[in-house]
């Protein structure tokens with residue numbers, strides 16, 4: 134798993150960047166906003182921040198494209214859920230978070246893993262079920278973990294990670310260590326009962342948790358308004374008095390600004406915070422998706438008008454006058470990392486058969 | 501009649517206590533609700549209230565007496581106008597002896613094969629009788645080939661045409677046509693009121709289904725897979741399975757919970773669990789797990805008509821397999837009957853669901869080596885048709901049980917035990933089992949293959965019980 138170490142935290146950001154960000158959120162969906170409009174009152178990123186976001190998001194995008202390709206080649210089996218289109222959410226949140234903060238999510242988890250600094254080799258090798266994978270090949274796409282990077286999975290049961298994420302927050306509260314749990318879940322997961330049980334306890338005990346609802350408008354083939362009586366997910370904590378915001382989840386700057394507010398709230402002991410990230414997945418729910426529930430047009434429009442990576446790329450060339458060549462060099466570097474990961478994941482051996490019976494229970498009681 | 505005051509029980513487990521203190525003296529007038537005495541146990545102190553009126557004629561157990569057994573008379577009350585002296589000298593009628601209940605009518609049908617015997621069953625029963633499945637296909641009926649998926653869909657559609665109280669609910673069952681396309685076309689035929697897309701809220705919609713079923717509607721609740729029914733298992737076990745009993749037979753719950761169960765391919769531990777053993781552990785449920793398309797159809801139709809909660813365990817890998825199914829919409833397979841799918845004389849192989857692929861594959865290979873296996877498809881796990889298995893074992897004297905689930909407390913463990921209880925003396929070898937390995941399902945291709953049973957393991961087990969190398 135030795136690939137050149139990447140810096141995952143954003144460089145220290147300019148103080149002014151977050152000023153005036155308090156009202157940055159909007160109740161409009163990204164589609165309702167013109168791209169230009171979205172740019173207007175957004176806290177600016179520095180050149181370094183935009184470069185950082187660009188690199189990180191592009192890495193996820195290229196990684197996911199490669200994973201999709203490898204699935205098609207039969208190298209990856211089972212379920213494989215790609216994060217393409219949603220990159221700004223996890224990257225913006227990571228830019229707002231601190232080392233030590235935990236991340237937990239569902240099965241659409243590759244992006245979160247890369248964002249926490251997990252190695253692309255180890256993630257890809259898990260996708261192919263090889264011994265160099267983060268779970269030694271035993272977990273697969275949906276079930277990966279890294280204690281070192283405070284990434285707590287990778288969960289296949291929709292909604293289960295929400296209570297677990299509240300539990301991470303509980304541990305932080307118990308230890309008084311100032312960490313915050315970033316608990317990600319989808320618009321579909323947001324309807325599970327345990328979400329509300331967790332909201333109640335998180336607020337009751339003032340647990341440091343940021344609930345990040347990645348509203349990509351669909352849960353498999355079910356659009357939000359066919360499954361939800363309250364489609365404004367930022368209001369889902371209202372009866373517990375948990376503050377919430379709707380955020381343009383396609384704009385990494387908006388995500389980071391909202392993330393900073395939410396994390397500051399949670400870290401200061403005021404309890405949980407809800408961020409509804411309005412985002413979009415470009416690909417099917419998983420690799421087998423008839424995609425009859427939405428039009429090609431809709432997807433195309435999101436890609437053209439709201440792509441999170443293109444937005445940053447535009448700023449880099451237009452505002453920061455970064456030459457195409459420099460961006461091409463970043464591109465090439467990322468391709469190299471992703472190809473290396475794919476190569477590794479293709480040739481790494483399967484787990485040793487003795488692994489079948491390991492890691493089921495542990496031996497030693499605490500001394 | 502004078503009335504005895506009995507030592508009360510403070511808790512369901514209390515057997516004796518201390519009579520700490522009398523608060524009334526002999527000769528005192530007693531009104532209902534008066535505190536008569538204080539009782540102590542190691543856990544609590546309680547006051548004894550009078551239920552009857554009269555005069556406290558005699559104290560039989562003095563203040564401070566330890567270890568007074570529950571229901572011991574501790575005093576006597578003489579009713580108004582009664583002779584206190586006479587009352588005190590005995591002849592009191594105990595106030596609170598429960599009347600012996602009349603023998604309950606033996607109402608529940610006595611099903612010899614249904615319940616595991618609570619006490620040791622006779623080990624040498626008369627010749628057991630095998631269920632005869634030969635007449636299940638109506639004579640002369642036209643037969644069509646179809647997939648298990650289509651058979652399940654047809655079963656639901658036919659029953660929905662027949663009974664307006666039948667409806668389907670679950671995630672992606674309507675507009676998406678089913679996550680595994682089992683409900684394909686149902687929305688188009690029956691409309692959104694009877695084919696209902698739910699949010700991803702298994703616990704909630706399982707409960708809504710059970711509630712509706714308690715009123716007599718007949719929900720078919722689809723779980724996208726049974727792994728997700730774990731979110732809902734409280735409603736399945738505590739509400740659906742137990743309410744009939746807890747309501748003294750008033751509240752039946754005619755509901756079918758169905759969906760794919762067990763391992764698919766490469767979907768790892770959280771999406772590969774076989775729950776047959778779990779549900780089969782619960783009285784009040786019936787658990788069906790078909791292998792072929794005709795059984796899938798006939799059993800699902802029976803399940804929908806059944807007045808009980810049914811767990812109907814399908815398998816994603818079997819959905820696409822084709823089998824012959826008789827035409828016609830009154831084709832039913834009885835719940836609780838196994839089927840001998842291959843007659844044989846040398847060894848009995850019992851399985852169910854996708855386990856049948858290993859059982860049948862092994863039987864074919866064994867035949868080439870001169871071992872004729874009798875293969876039985878249980879089809880229903882609960883109530884289990886053990887009699888058909890026993891009848892076979894009485895003939896072959898050997899048995900291998902096969903399942904994909906985990907070994908401990910598995911369905912095959914139950915089969916082995918039941919054979920031992922009922923046909924120990926017929927066995928020429930211990931019953932053998934082939935199961936999924938005792939590990940969470942791994943994702944890696946090579947490990948997944950090892951974790952599942954295979955034909956080779958069944959062959960080896962069959963040879964072992966036949967003492968053949």
Ligand SMILES: Cc1ncc(C[n+]2csc(CCOP(=O)(O)OP(=O)(O)O)c2C)c(N)n1
Nearest residue numbers: 241289290291319320321322351352353728
């Ligand atoms: C408890 C449970 N129910 C159902 C499923 C099947 N399932 C997997 S993903 C999914 C849709 C979830 O949608 P959403 O929460 O919006 O997340 P997204 O896939 O859009 O990221 C469903 C129904 C599951 N894995 N777990």
Ligand SMILES: [Mg+2]
Nearest residue numbers: 319320351352
């Ligand atoms: Mg979604």
